[in-house]
Amino acid sequence: MVEIKDLSYKWKDGDKELLNIDYLHITRGERVFLKGSSGSGKSTLLNLLSGMIVPKNGTIKVLDQTINALKPSHRDVFRANHMGYIFQTFNLVPYLSVLDNVMLPIQFSNERLQRIKNTGIEPEEEAKRLLQVVGLEGSDLLNKSATELSVGQQQRVAACRALLGSPELIIADEPTSSLDEDAQEAFINLLLKECTRKQTTLLFVSHDIRFTKYFTKVIELKNGSIKELLTTNIGGQ
């Protein structure tokens, strides 16, 4: 699913290397917990994986596609089709309703739209189903402006958006850090449940090691290098 080889990255020539990863492999369907404090190169790694930036050296393969070899616009299309992204906070477009926010990815990705249609379900029904799974329902709420929601609700909407249209990889960048403890637990469980349902690979970034028990692989990023702390063989590819 994800394969990184001989990767090194620095902002400018002559700068200190921010990231130096010899090898990282993530199997399809794996749930990966990435532990990394600020300054560990975590942001850089996520930007590289999502194709926002490209490395000078090394290769990054996602779904057997070497994304750093793609043209910028193709990387954008690839990201739209195959990746869901959840931010730490402020996930929603303020001027769109809850439902519109969830539906946003399929406005830009035909592939994700088609995937929903292939299941025989209308896109809007699928969006509503996901929202219902995370405990958000009722036309009042769905038509609310995104800014009227609580932080917890916003994060759940963001999760639905990332999941809609079943992208193969979901990157969640400290999605729980703005939630209180009970909500954190519930959020992770919902996310994992949907990911399992659709065989989605999850890259979950956090520094809260209490949650490592839910994941099949735990890796730590320290000074730009990856250290594997735990790998449970889940079979697969």
Next chain:
Amino acid sequence: MSVLIKLAFKSIRYRKATLILSLISVSLSVVLLLGVERLRSTIEESFTSSISGTDLIVGARSGNVPLLLSSIFHIGYPSQNVSWETYEYFSTRQDVKWSIPISIGDSHKGFSVVGTTEQFFEHYEYGGKLNLQVNRGEACVHGYECVLGAKAAKDLGYTVGDNMVVTHGMGHDEFVRHEDEPFKVAGILETTGTPVDQSIFVSIYTLDAIHSHFYSNSHDVFNDLDRMHNHAGHAHHHETQLQNPKALSSFLLGVKSKSSLLSLQRTINEYTNEPLTAIMPVITLLELWEIVKPIEQTLIIISILVLIIAMAGVFTTIMISLSDRIREISILRSAGAKSQHIFGLILLESFGIICLGIITGISLLYAGLYLFKPILTKQLGVLISIGWFSLNEIFLLMLLLLLGGIIGLIPAYKSYKNSMAVSLVVKK
């Protein structure tokens, strides 16, 4: 594309509080620009068509512009008169179709009194070959009857059948009143938007008779006053003893065939019995308008400057808002929007605001025109046209759209660049 339009629309709606100010400033400047242009073209049109259908204006030797000003616009006096014999000589020529004698120099409460004949109402044309129309009464200037222009009638409060007294000399100072010669209003003309509106038409024969009555041989103001007292009691009419006037200020000619126009003009200009000037009104009107042109251009330039300032305001608002939108842009990018999408979105929003401003401005302008048209016509005698856009206006609108496009391109390009470099990991 339709996604972007939807997004842009919702984004504009979300930011309406700040954008409405931009919208107002754009629309008001559009009103100003198009309004000034509309007014300018209306005034130019009504000015340059103050007289049409008349081929030549003939007066005593003078400059072209002074002759036009005095005979048509009633501004200033001709320094010399033309003798009646000369008028008769030219008006009876083979190639002349019609002629209108004009005698000016008198006024009534600030409105100029024009001595002429009924030929005036028959042949005088303005605008696109429009004849003078009678609103009330009839266009009759026999004897002591007079015909009023629309504005003169309205301002003086006269109606058909009223009596009025003519004063010698222009302006309000009634230093010599022809008080024993009261005129009766026979008719009132329709509004034309030309100097005709502000004129009072009387018979040139009667006017001359009054003058010869007053200024016969040894003229003494005190005697005049005495005589005015003596005459006060009885009505005094000259109708029975009317003679041809000795002189007139100028005359208008219509030719039978346009091909003889230039030779006739030369003949008149070279007439040896009396020094004369013959002008073609259309040409001289344009000459006159050239004098006014710098003023109208200044007006247009000022309104364009106002518009540029308004556009600069919109530009600033959009540029400032961009820094607040980095977060939103990275959300859109994470949800699959390409950099090109971001470019399109910002361009659509900026351009959308400017277009909305233009549309609002045009609607405001037309609403204003409909609302103020009666007032403009009544108060200023300006017949503003509420038609489709003129070529000039379409050009200005194109210029506006182009400017709007350029103004939209800069923030769009900036956010495009930003969105390429935007990190999906934004700490906030």
